Amino acid sequence: MNILLVGGGGREHTLAWKINKSTLCDHLFIAPGNAGTSPFGTNIPLAVNDFEGLAAFCIKNIVAMLIVGPEEPLVKGIYDYFKNREDTAHIQVIGPSKEAAQLEGSKAFAKAFMERHNIPTAAYKEFDTSTYDAGIQYIRNHPLPIVLKADGLAAGKGVIICNNHIEALAEFQLMIQNSKFGEAGKRVVIEQFLDGIEVSVFVLTDGKNFVILPEAKDYKKIGIGDTGPNTGGMGAVSPVPFADAAYMEIVTQKIIKPTIEGLQKESLDYKGFIFIGLINVQGEPFVIEYNCRLGDPETEVIIPRIENDLVEILSATAEQRLNEINICISKQYAVTVMAVSGGYPNEHETGKVITGLTDTVLEGTVIFHAGTKQQGDKVLTNGGRVLAVTSFGESLAEAAEQSNYMLEQIHFDGMYYREDIGFEFR
Numbered sequence: 159m160n161i162l163l164v165g166g167g168g169r170e171h172t173l174a175w176k177i178n179k180s181t182l183c184d185h186l187f188i189a190p191g192n193a194g195t196s197p198f199g200t201n202i203p204l205a206v207n208d209f210e211g212l213a214a215f216c217i218k219n220i221v222a223m224l225i226v227g228p229e230e231p232l233v234k235g236i237y238d239y240f241k242n243r244e245d246t247a248h249i250q251v252i253g254p255s256k257e258a259a260q261l262e263g264s265k266a267f268a269k270a271f272m273e274r275h276n277i278p279t280a281a282y283k284e285f286d287t288s289t290y291d292a293g294i295q296y297i298r299n300h301p302l303p304i305v306l307k308a309d310g311l312a313a314g315k316g317v318i319i320c321n322n323h324i325e326a327l328a329e330f331q332l333m334i335q336n337s338k339f340g341e342a343g344k345r346v347v348i349e350q351f352l353d354g355i356e357v358s359v360f361v362l363t364d365g366k367n368f369v370i371l372p373e374a375k376d377y378k379k380i381g382i383g384d385t386g387p388n389t390g391g392m393g394a395v396s397p398v399p400f401a402d403a404a405y406m407e408i409v410t411q412k413i414i415k416p417t418i419e420g421l422q423k424e425s426l427d428y429k430g431f432i433f434i435g436l437i438n439v440q441g442e443p444f445v446i447e448y449n450c451r452l453g454d455p456e457t458e459v460i461i462p463r464i465e466n467d468l469v470e471i472l473s474a475t476a477e478q479r480l481n482e483i484n485i486c487i488s489k490q491y492a493v494t495v496m497a498v499s500g501g502y503p504n505e506h507e508t509g510k511v512i513t514g515l516t517d518t519v520l521e522g523t524v525i526f527h528a529g530t531k532q533q534g535d536k537v538l539t540n541g542g543r544v545l546a547v548t549s550f551g552e553s554l555a556e557a558a559e560q561s562n563y564m565l566e567q568i569h570f571d572g573m574y575y576r577e578d579i580g581f582e583f584r
């Protein structure tokens with residue numbers, strides 16, 4: 159079958175790399191893709207939110223499966239758009255319906271869903287313009303630290319953790335009255351702070367059955383030792399040593415099962431990946447957030463550890479046959495280290511020539527492109543996050559060292575990466 163993969167980051171490069179190993183894919187298209195995806199398929203210059211353009215392309219090129227990488231088209235309803243059009247309704251769409259994507263698209267929706275299904279999460283209340291004064295009062299009486307969350311999508315920036323009440327009140331006012339996060343932030347979830355170590359759990363569901371994919375931990379802070387501002391992710395590791403079989407059994411019973419049953423009970427149409435951000439508080443998992451897609455850079459460590467044919471498991475997802483699938487996971491450790499542009503996550507330059515990409519590739523290492531662009535025979539930087547270098551090893555330390563070694567051979571002006579990814583487990 160022909161497949162169209164939507165997106166253009168490290169996550170999509172990894173998916174393209176994996177789909178390329180499948181015997182079931184005739185031709186892969188990636189919209190828009192990047193310099194790294196082009197050896198595995200045809201990059202199509204269509205934007206991820208151009209539903210009409212994507213549909214027309216699928217019809218013309220007899221695409222049978224649409225795999226949606228990023229959250230924005232999902233939250234905007236790409237699944238429903240394809241299902242509701244007579245000429246695209248037959249196309250298998252991997253991703254939830256618009257309503258189910260609210261699990262990521264609205265923090266208030268996700269919190270209410272968890273409350274309805276007794277899924278452990280931090281205590282919270284939601285406020286908007288009409289309940290502004292009650293929100294101020296709630297913050298004044300709230301123990302510190304206080305977590306404020308913009309309700310809608312805010313490109314990973316919508317969560318603010320405040321260590322004093324004055325800051326929390328100011329941020330609340332900025333969000334509701336000054337539209338700090340636009341419409342996304344005019345409804346605010348105020349949440350109890352949970353102190354613990356985070357782990358990202360990935361589930362693939364057909365709406366009825368589910369399979370658990372490898373878990374990962376990502377490193378969001380820009381600086382060594384988890385310091386400085388948040389980024390989209392500076393690296394990731396998988397497996398996560400504390401998420402052993404006993405812990406994952408607790409997660410399955412208390413979180414994954416009630417989530418899938420909740421989707422079913424509420425008739426939320428969901429055939430795709432669920433990324434559950436958990437925080438481990440003294441051995442007990444709590445949900446920090448749901449995402450309706452795979453994570454980036456988590457994908458760069460979890461997808462390579464899956465030994466199954468990805469297209470086979472995605473077809474089973476679309477056809478509600480996931481109960482027939484046995485997931486096989488490699489025992490190896492995978493570590494990805496992200497090379498970013500100088501200045502990221504703040505203002506940064508792009509268009510820098512990348513050298514050292516092809517001549518020094520090591521066995522056990524894959525270089526995934528996160529933000530790159532081909533120009534003639536050169537590969538240029540094209541974003542804040544540029545490359546995700548994934549290595550495999552018998553230990554986390556071995557895999558991390560190999561990625562760092564590989565990055566020493568690669569260069570572009572202003573390049574920066576964290577050498578300590580996975581530090582607490584090495």
Ligand code: AMP
Pocket residue numbers: 280305314315316317319349350351352353356435446447
């Ligand atoms: P999110 O955008 O929902 O992924 O949140 C960003 C980050 O904020 C998470 O990865 C956590 O590190 C942190 N965070 C979110 N909610 C809480 C909470 N209730 N307690 C502690 N940390 C939190």
Ligand code: GLY
Pocket residue numbers: 314376390391449452453454455456
């Ligand atoms: N790495 C976090 C995310 O993809 O949202």
